[in-house]
Amino acid sequence: MTNSSTMRPVIVEGCFGWLHQPASTPSDMGVVLCSPFGYDALCVHRGWRELAEALAARGVPTMRFDYPGAGDSSGNEADPQRLSAWVDSIKAAAGLLRAQTGVTRLTLCGLRLGATLAALAADELGGVDNLVLLAPATSGKHAIRELDLAYQSWLGTQAGLEGSRDAEVAQTVGAYGFRLYPDTLESLAAVDLIRCTQRPARRVLIQDLGESARVKRLVTHYQALDAQADLQVFSEYSKFLIDPHYSVPPRNAFDGMLEWLGVSTLAATEPEAKILAGDASARIDFADGHETPVVFGGGRHVGIYCRPTRALEGAPAVLFVNTGGVHRVGDGRVAVLLARRLAALGMASLRMDLGGLGDSVRRSDSQTLDMVYAGPAVADAKLGVDWLGSNGHAKTVMFGVCTGAYVAMHTALAHPAVVGCAAVNLPFFVWGGAASRPGARNVASSGVYRLAMRDPRKWLRLLTGRANGTAITTEIVRRVLARIGVRVGAVCEQLLGRSTPRSTVRRFVVALDRKGVHTSLMYGPLDEGRDELEIHFGRDGCELGKLKHVRANVVGKVDHALFSHAAREAIIKQFELFLRERVLSARRETVAPSAGLRVVDARQP
DSSP: OOOEEEEEEETTEEHHHEEEESSOOOOOOOEEEEEEEEHHHHHHHHHHHHHHHHHTTTTTEEEEEOOSSSSSSOOTTSSSHHHHHHHHHHHHHHHHHHHOOOOOOOEEEEEEEHHHHHHHHHHHHHHOOOEEEOOOOHHHHHHHHHHHHHHHHHHTHHHHHSSOTTTTTTOEETTTEEEEEEHHHHHHTTTTTGOOOOOSEEEEEEEEEOOOOOHHHHHHHHHHTTTTTEEEETHHHHHHHSSSOOOOOOOOHHHHHHHHHHSSSOOOOOOOOOOOOOOOOOOEEETTTTEEEEETTTTEEEEEEEEEEEETTTTTTTEEEOOOOTTTGGGGGHHHHHHHHHHTTOOOEEEOOOSSTTTTTOOOSSHHHHHHHHHHHHHHHHHHHHHHHHHHOEEEEEEEEEEEHHHHHHHHHHHHTEEEEEEEEEOOOOOOOGGGGGGGOOOOOOOHHHTTTTOOHHHHHHTTSOOOHHHHHHHHHHHHHHHHHHHHHHHHHHHHHOOOOGGGGHHHHHHHHHHHEEEEEEOOTTTTTHHHHHHSSGGGGGGGGSHHHEEEOOTTTOOOOOOOOHHHHHHHHHHOOOOOOOIHHHHHHSSSSOOOOOEEEEOOO
């Protein structure tokens, strides 16, 4: 039987989290969910939330949170001794759960590296009733090897080619935008769950991908330590830990866990938690400001409001919107890093979850591309601009990557308060259905083809039939014809005074320029979005030079999703430059010379 529940933002020792509580009388058992590391945490964020909601709806108070230096929490991944900090944060989350709900029986549930951390925390806490390990990394060395293999595999993809092999910090290991640093690697390499000498919990459930020999040994080891240890198969793993947009919560795995815990399995339709506002203690302080979680749009949207300690008077705030299915922190945590850098400049920001993404209210059980690109996403972003306006920020600058770039640009045109827009790796200007997405054609960018022409091995693959020459030729011809179509359409529109489908993009960008929105289109060297830019505005957007407010530039070492450290730093610096030279300089021109720029102390709440 399921009932309604609530979710409320909480802060525990600098870590951001959500406390899920039943609406009716709670059980004496509580659960702490221990997230996986890095990109895995982005992939499972929505499913992890749904598991927390399912537990709370069954009377089980549940806590989920971000580790120190991860997600919306304080700190950075490069901070020292992350492993011990992560274990300590699990213990702190368990303490908060017990203090605020009164539960007496504790369950720790972790996924991948989070399962390893949960086992370590259970060992240190003592008295843990249940320990659930989902696809655990049984040793630290195994986890490190997996991360390195994932990175090497990524380097062989087009996305990897967009970046640079020397773009990561030396002596670190990681993949898809997240790294482990030397001291943490050393601590992690020493971890081996099979070497533990006391039972971590009274009962242990392990869900493994295929009942590997090492996991079977771990089960036997726990049984020898007098724990009730059970093994289940995690058959849906490959559909869960994938791109966040396509990730599917593992219903069978969750059912197996719920049944093992002694509560009812998932219903056909699960009730969604009511989102509550946090109290005054829900605040994270850092060197240049503080952050607080906010709930707006009739309780449907969630955001993190970042406010500088010393605000630049009259400066616009920045609104960050989601990239694809990633929640508000962004790939590689770029939105968090950038928000805190902006605070040092005296600028406030809001990173929000659009409808159906992250911690916002679901639109439906499936998240289609039409839902991401169509009108609802822009309508949601406009609510974010409105919220900033109601909190003292009369002007807003939009920032988005990929799908977020699309939403940012269309919001910039639609909302009168938006005065600037930074669009990173914009895939296209106007949505024409799923087939219009560059990646939907399963072909590379023109930059990749030009690079391949210099490589004899690529010619050998083409000549021996190992590369699809027909598809490549067809796509190149399509792009050439598209460019011609745009030029012909422009001439017809000028001569006949009639609009053509090809002129829609130009009209959109011209309207943005006439509105006076300072717009920066930023592309990685090999990004597919450059082809769309070239089709409509010439090589590297040279024809945009005719406009006053819209510019495009190519930023070196930038991959599409900003997975590399160098890519994120390059975009952050480019955005800061854009704000200083175009947005803030334009603002100064409207201020009387004698007035100058004033900094306002914003330390008060």
